[in-house]
Amino acid sequence: MHKLHVALEKRFPEKRLFLRSETETRFIRLKPETQLVAWTGSAIVVSWTIIATAVLLMDSIGAGNFRAQAQRDQATYEDRLNALSQERDQRASEAVAAQQRFSSALEQISLMQSELLRSEDRRRELETGLEVVQVTLRRTMQEREAAEEQIAALEDALNGDGEVPAGFAQSGDATGTVDLLATALADTAAERDKIASDAEFALTHAAEMELELRLLQERNDQIFRQLEEAFTVSVEPLDNMFRAAGMDPDDVLSQVRRGYSGMGGPLTPLQFSTRGGQPDPDAARANDILSSMDRLNLYRIAAERIPFDMPVRSGFRFTSGYGMRWGRMHNGTDFAAPIGTPIYAPADGVVTFAGWSSGYGRLVKIQHAFGVETRYAHQSQIRVQVGQRVSRGDRIGDIGNSGRSTGPHLHYEIRVGGRPVNPMIYIRAGQDVF
Known part of the structure; x- marks a missing residue:
């Protein structure tokens, strides 16, 4: 202890603190040990103050960074939400445009069906007219051949090479009969030529109708392709939406269909053929489009009843x-x-x-x-x-x-x-x- 006291006196020599009053003077002796304790305590207090100040400054800086980060995150979320809102509005406008295109396509299908029915009626009328023309032409040809045979027989009889056919006079009336037959034959030939001309006109008109039907079929095929592509673009995102939510689209649609079974029942298939039998390819494609339209309508009803939107x-x-959050769910x-x-x-x-x-x-x-x-x-x-x-x-x-x-x-x-x-x-x- 003496050696420690001597060593401390070199660094902290003994000091006296005088306290003077009006009546007396006192002093406090500060030993080296006391000075060491005071200096150590002061150093600890100053160090603690510096550390605490640094910690507070770091916390303040960190809090400022967190606030700035939170503000940046909020701005990012708001930008993302604005982008989603714009995208939603764009999808809504696209859906409205698709609905308008679909309505226009339905009108075109209706007009197309009417045109097809009228074309079918005209074609049947043309076929019936052609059959009548062919029957009349065959009958006229047969009558012409018979008239030519009778004229040949009469000419032979007049030349003395044969006998007059039964039913014709044996006198000078034969010449008048021949003239009458010649006139009838000329009229028959003119009628035959007219019928042949009418038949050629009917065939030409039928070819034009076939060309018109082929062009109409190509136009219908283009309309069908556009409708099928529009429904594919409209229905596939809805299928993916329900599957992403863990729901079976077919089960959802069946439940919606049962709930709305009183709205008219199943769709009635289109039939473009007026002769019965199996529907043609256009009718099959139109029925597929009607099924897709029914599926899209059911999806619309289901989507409005399931919480896919933002609150x-x-x-x-x-x-x-x-x-899990703070140990709780x-x-x-x-x-x-x-x-x-x-x-x-x-x-x-x-x-x-x-x-x-x-x-x-x-x-x-x-x-x-x-x-x-x-x-x-x-x-x-x-x-x-x-x-x-x-x-x-x-x-x-x-x-x-x-x-x-x-x-x-x-x-x-x-x-x-x-x-x-x-x-x-x-x-x-x-x-x-x-």
């Missing part, structure tokens, strides 16, 4: 997805947005609950078709009532911070048969359609 459309960001997707942001129904349905529900806060439940239920929690205001029917795009409430919530957001759930599923499955499936 929030602008000014939001995704803050928490479906899955998070059964939905959170959309953070300012209080009062509109919440829209993503599909047609019936409101089964609208009120306060513990940790959910203000909650709305909507029952859709095919056993699908959607939930909208933490609302600031509910705009629907129990039993109310809503359509896709109807406003059902406003985003809020009610219930067990750390900030204004919408907790959105989708349940199928009572079991929660990831809402993004349906949202992503509908992004290419809505």
Whole structure:
């Protein structure tokens, strides 16, 4: 200890701190050990202050970076949502244009069918006329041949080479009879020539009709191809949308068809042939187009009853997805947005609950078709009532911070048969359609 005291005196010599008052003077002796303790304590305090200040500065800088990153993420999400909205509007305009093209094509098919029926009637009339002309021509040829034989027999009789045929006079009346037969023969020949001319005209007209029918068939084939391509472009994205959502398109369509069986029943196939029998290829293609039209209409009905659309459309960001969060299962997707942001129904349905529900806060439940239920929690205001029917795009409430919530957001759930599923499955499936 003495050696330590001597060593400390070299660095921290003993000092005295004098305290003078009006009546007396006192001093405090600062030993080397005391000075070492004070210096060490001061160094520790200064070091702790520097470290704490650095930590606070780093936290402040980090928080600023996080806020900037959050703002950049929000801007990115908003840009993406705007792009999706523009794409949705473009798809909607394309769907309207396709519907208009389809309506125009149906009108063309109707006109085409009428033209085909009229062409079929004209062709049958021409065939009937040709048959009459051929029968008349054969009969006229037979009568001409008989008249020529009689004229030859009379000429032989007049020349003395034969006998007068029965039924003709044996006197000078034979000459008049020959003249009469010659006149009748000339009239018959003129009628034959006229009939031949009419037959040639009918054949030419029939060839023109066949050319017109062939051109009409080519035009019909082009219309059919355009319709088939339009339906392929329209139906395939819907098939993919339902499959991406884990739903069998055929089962969905069969359920919708059963639910709308009172709207006229099955489609009646087209029949272009007026003679009965099997339908021709054009009728088969037209029936396939009608089946695709029926499938597209059923898809439209089903898509409006399944929540493929977004419940929030602008000014939001995704803050928490479906899955484990803080050791607990998070059964939905959170959309953070300012209080009062509109919440829209993503599909047609019936409101089964609208009120306060513990940790959910203000909650709305909507029952859709095919056993699908959607939930909208933490609302600031509910705009629907129990039993109310809503359509896709109807406003059902406003985003809020009610219930067990750390900030204004919408907790959105989708349940199928009572079991929660990831809402993004349906949202992503509908992004290419809505």
